[in-house]
Amino acid sequence: MAARVIDGKAVAAALRAEVAARAAALPYAPGLAVVLVGEDPASQVYVRNKERAAKAAGFASETIRLPASASQAELLALIARLNRDPAVDGILVQLPLPAGIDPQAVIRAIDPAKDVDGFHPDNVAALALGTPFLVPCTPRGVMRLLDAAGIAPRGARALVLGRSNIVGRPMAALLLAADATVTIAHSRTRDLAAECRRAEILIAAVGRAEMVKGDWVSPGATVIDVGINRTAAGGLVGDVAYAEAAAVAGAITPVPGGVGPMTIACLLENTLIAAAARR
Numbered sequence: 001m002a003a004r005v006i007d008g009k010a011v012a013a014a015l016r017a018e019v020a021a022r023a024a025a026l027p028y029a030p031g032l033a034v035v036l037v038g039e040d041p042a043s044q045v046y047v048r049n050k051e052r053a054a055k056a057a058g059f060a061s062e063t064i065r066l067p068a069s070a071s072q073a074e075l076l077a078l079i080a081r082l083n084r085d086p087a088v089d090g091i092l093v094q095l096p097l098p099a100g101i102d103p104q105a106v107i108r109a110i111d112p113a114k115d116v117d118g119f120h121p122d123n124v125a126a127l128a129l130g131t132p133f134l135v136p137c138t139p140r141g142v143m144r145l146l147d148a149a150g151i152a153p154r155g156a157r158a159l160v161l162g163r164s165n166i167v168g169r170p171m172a173a174l175l176l177a178a179d180a181t182v183t184i185a186h187s188r189t190r191d192l193a194a195e196c197r198r199a200e201i202l203i204a205a206v207g208r209a210e211m212v213k214g215d216w217v218s219p220g221a222t223v224i225d226v227g228i229n230r231t232a233a234g235g236l237v238g239d240v241a242y243a244e245a246a247a248v249a250g251a252i253t254p255v256p257g258g259v260g261p262m263t264i265a266c267l268l269e270n271t272l273i274a275a276a277a278r279r
């Protein structure tokens with residue numbers, strides 16, 4: 001039987017509408033500052049989409065663009081200014097940063113109360129301790145997709161493929177907080193296929209086109225594909241060989257139209273959470 005397709009576009013649209021309605025009821029417009037350093041083409045697209053979504057939700061959004069030649073000191077000075085600005089509730093510095101700027105130093109400089117990416121060590125620690133405040137947007141979006149699809153992590157064997165700070169690690173922490181039995185697999189894992197086959201919930205976040213094959217998927221499993229990989233022909237594919245996996249899985253997210261739209265919706269939600277906690 002073909003898998004049920006989890007429609008991330010629809011779930012994200014509903015969440016964005018809910019965030020916009022909650023923002024409209026506030027006596028102020030939540031403020032989001034997005035910082036882009038340099039001209040990375042993919043980052044430019046992401047930042048433009050974030051700005052557009054924030055404006056559409058009624059937020060006060062500003063995008064600050066620094067040249068690729070900007071120094072770490074200039075970027076830290078900008079962050080210090082945004083930390084002090086009472087109208088700014090959320091600060092997001094788009095990654096990756098140009099060579100010569102230490103991303104960890106930049107992340108540590110952001111006020112944890114305004115860290116809508118959830119990357120600051122204080123927010124990472126809060127999540128690890130099971131008391132999350134601002135959590136990374138993509139894994140948060142995955143949890144919301146599972147919820148919308150009626151898939152309960154409690155007691156389930158969940159496998160997270162990938163251990164990045166942006167997705168894999170916080171994803172595993174969120175699944176654990178939701179009472180799943182969590183395994184993190186990565187490039188050094190022995191027999192990845194066998195690990196994947198044991199999973200009832202399989203989250204692929206490695207950034208390798210169509211790496212997860214159909215016979216890596218347990219019949220009836222839920223497959224969440226976080227990957228966005230550009231093919232030589234200019235198309236987009238995930239980390240999962242979609243057609244093969246969809247023939248075996250119980251539920252699956254497409255690429256595009258799965259996890260991708262959730263990330264921005266959850267960024268708006270995080271900004272609202274940050275605003276509510278500050279004001």
Ligand code: GUN
Binds near residue numbers: 093117138
């Ligand atoms: N680059 C790729 N994903 C992300 C993200 O979630 N946040 C930021 N700041 N940069 C990214």
